[in-house]
Amino acid sequence: MSTTTVPSAPQAESGSEPGDELRACIIGAGSTGIAAAKTLHQRGIPFDCYELGDRAGGNWVYQNSNGVSSSYNSLHINTSRERMEFSDFPMPKDLPDFPRHDHIADYFESYIDHFGFRDSIRFETGVEHVAPRADGRFDVRLSSGEELVYSHVLVANGHHWDPRMPEPSFPGSENFEGEQIHSHDYKHESQLVDKDVVVLGVGNSGMDIAVDASYHAKSTYLAHRRGAHIIPKYMFGKPVDQLGASERLPGPIRFWLMGLLCRMHSGKMEDYGLKRPDHRLGHAHPTISGRILDRLSHGAITPKPNIESLGADTVRFDDGTEVHADLVIYCTGYRITFPFFDRDFISAEDNRIDLYRFIFHPGVENLYFLGLVQPLGAIMPIAERQSELVARHIEGSYELPIRPAMEHEISARQQAMRRRYVTSKRHTIQVDFDDYMKELGREIDKCMLAGEETAPAVDTSAADKSPLVAA
Numbered sequence: 523m524s525t526t527t528v529p530s531a532p533q534a535e536s537g538s539e540p541g542d543e544l545r546a547c548i549i550g551a552g553s554t555g556i557a558a559a560k561t562l563h564q565r566g567i568p569f570d571c572y573e574l575g576d577r578a579g580g581n582w583v584y585q586n587s588n589g590v591s592s593s594y595n596s597l598h599i600n601t602s603r604e605r606m607e608f609s610d611f612p613m614p615k616d617l618p619d620f621p622r623h624d625h626i627a628d629y630f631e632s633y634i635d636h637f638g639f640r641d642s643i644r645f646e647t648g649v650e651h652v653a654p655r656a657d658g659r660f661d662v663r664l665s666s667g668e669e670l671v672y673s674h675v676l677v678a679n680g681h682h683w684d685p686r687m688p689e690p691s692f693p694g695s696e697n698f699e700g701e702q703i704h705s706h707d708y709k710h711e712s713q714l715v716d717k718d719v720v721v722l723g724v725g726n727s728g729m730d731i732a733v734d735a736s737y738h739a740k741s742t743y744l745a746h747r748r749g750a751h752i753i754p755k756y757m758f759g760k761p762v763d764q765l766g767a768s769e770r771l772p773g774p775i776r777f778w779l780m781g782l783l784c785r786m787h788s789g790k791m792e793d794y795g796l797k798r799p800d801h802r803l804g805h806a807h808p809t810i811s812g813r814i815l816d817r818l819s820h821g822a823i824t825p826k827p828n829i830e831s832l833g834a835d836t837v838r839f840d841d842g843t844e845v846h847a848d849l850v851i852y853c854t855g856y857r858i859t860f861p862f863f864d865r866d867f868i869s870a871e872d873n874r875i876d877l878y879r880f881i882f883h884p885g886v887e888n889l890y891f892l893g894l895v896q897p898l899g900a901i902m903p904i905a906e907r908q909s910e911l912v913a914r915h916i917e918g919s920y921e922l923p924i925r926p927a928m929e930h931e932i933s934a935r936q937q938a939m940r941r942r943y944v945t946s947k948r949h950t951i952q953v954d955f956d957d958y959m960k961e962l963g964r965e966i967d968k969c970m971l972a973g974e975e976t977a978p979a980v981d982t983s984a985a986d987k988s989p990l991v992a993a
């Protein structure tokens with residue numbers, strides 16, 4: 523199959539009726555949206571990218587004017603620089619292995635200028651509503667009030683910005699006289715100073731915030747309902763996600779090996795007062811921290827089981843112990859939401875959404891979801907490769923199977939996910955970085971074999987930089 527020639531088209535006009543022109547709408551200019559924009563730009567596919575904030579980078583922009591970034595002052599990446607960078611635009615070598623949020627946000631800004639597609643992004647412009655039309659296109663309403671028609675919509679609105687509070691809330695929480703916030707609303711260490719702080723959750727937010735609290739709060743308690751295998755940032759002097767050669771190992775062996783290395787490095791989680799994990803490493807989203815075990819072993823953080831209830835100024839835990847608390851920080855994860863879709867069109871109840879290869883909606887043509895995966899690895903190289911595949915679908919060189927075949931694949935994948943991962947709303951879109959990258963690469967290669975003329979902009983040959991695991 524040969525590449526379809528894509529006509530260049532003027533920007534969809536306000537109130538315009540559909541013609542036969544092809545023009546894509548990208549929702550969001552976070553790291554995922556800009557990867558999509560760069561790909562369409564390079565392949566000559568006309569598009570407009572809309573971004574709520576006044577700059578690109580989404581979550582990585584601390585105090586982002588979009589009002590929904592989950593970034594905090596002390597945030598550094600936990601997937602190493604070389605693991606996270608785009609394949610065709612390395613991060614500056616003078617950045618540390620785990621750069622801070624502002625380094626990462628600047629990197630995304632320079633990516634736009636390097637590839638020259640800034641003019642295609644409209645900042646401070648939200649997509650307010652998207653609805654399918656009878657002719658297969660989409661009505662798109664912007665925060666400016668403009669109403670446009672697009673042939674394709676690429677959703678890149680992120681899935682780590684809409685806080686999920688504990689459901690149901692803990693008994694007594696309505697009468698607690700201190701402060702209760704979600705990790706999304708934790709921004710700066712000054713929020714912790716001189717307070718008795720209870721942090722709930724042992725995902726990566728819980729780790730970072732408990733460590734911050736251990737330096738700034740009066741006391742810090744880390745509550746958790748399930749144990750986690752805490753993976754250090756470094757082993758053998760290298761970032762853990764660069765330990766090497768693992769993509770050639772089958773998944774179970776890869777994770778067994780990493781589990782063994784973690785035990786040799788840190789010992790048992792129970793030795794630090796944490797719960798024993800009820801699952802094997804690789805069967806829950808990885809928790810990575812270079813500092814939490816150190817702070818626990820210094821007594822700067824006191825581990826606790828799950829919260830049982832709250833009093834006026836106390837928190838009671840499942841083991842019957844009770845502590846004074848001024849601040850409870852719920853590091854309990856995020857919801858997947860699409861505020862611009864009517865709920866009866868598309869929603870993700872309990873974070874579940876049925877997408878073929880985590881991208882294509884089997885019931886809605888020309889609608890694509892990007893970056894909507896929770897990888898054991900970084901999202902950016904994945905978003906880049908997903909974008910390459912979507913571009914080929916738009917061009918016509920990548921064909922989807924018939925709907926029942928897509929639904930069969932989705933169902934099989936979800937069953938496998940349920941079998942492997944501990945039951946939690948955080949485990950509905952999990953992928954293994956290497957395996958998923960290879961899968962996308964194979965799909966892109968099919969287009970090449972089918973006669974596509976243009977070589978892929980990304981190297982689809984190897985999955986890459988050989989991690990054992992990363993988050």
Ligand SMILES: Cc1cc2nc3c(=O)[nH]c(=O)nc-3n(C[C@H](O)[C@H](O)[C@H](O)COP(=O)(O)OP(=O)(O)OC[C@H]3O[C@@H](n4cnc5c(N)ncnc54)[C@H](O)[C@@H]3O)c2cc1C
Nearest residue numbers: 550552553554574580581588599600648649680893900901
């Ligand atoms: C605290 C924290 C740390 C993390 N650390 C890592 C890490 O180290 N490595 C890693 O790989 N991942 C990490 N993640 C995961 C994170 O999701 C990705 O790093 C990355 O932000 C995903 O990019 P994205 O573009 O998909 O989403 P986002 O960064 O959330 O960007 C989405 C963009 O879409 C815009 N947008 C949303 N709705 C609309 C709309 N209706 N109209 C117009 N624009 C809209 C937003 O303003 C935003 O700019 C972390 C997440 C959190 C919360």
Ligand SMILES: NC(=O)c1ccc[n+]([C@@H]2O[C@H](COP(=O)([O-])OP(=O)(O)OC[C@H]3O[C@@H](n4cnc5c(N)ncnc54)[C@H](OP(=O)(O)O)[C@@H]3O)[C@@H](O)[C@H]2O)c1
Nearest residue numbers: 599600688689723724725726727748853854855946948993
């Ligand atoms: N430095 C970094 O790079 C960094 C920092 C922060 C976050 N992140 C990323 O951001 C994403 C979100 O991470 P996150 O830590 O915010 O969320 P998360 O990974 O979803 O973790 C949520 C934690 O809260 C627990 N939890 C959820 N609901 C609960 C309830 N009702 N009662 C008690 N415990 C509950 C979960 O336990 P169960 O497992 O039992 O559900 C889990 O321990 C991840 O991709 C993560 O890697 C990265």
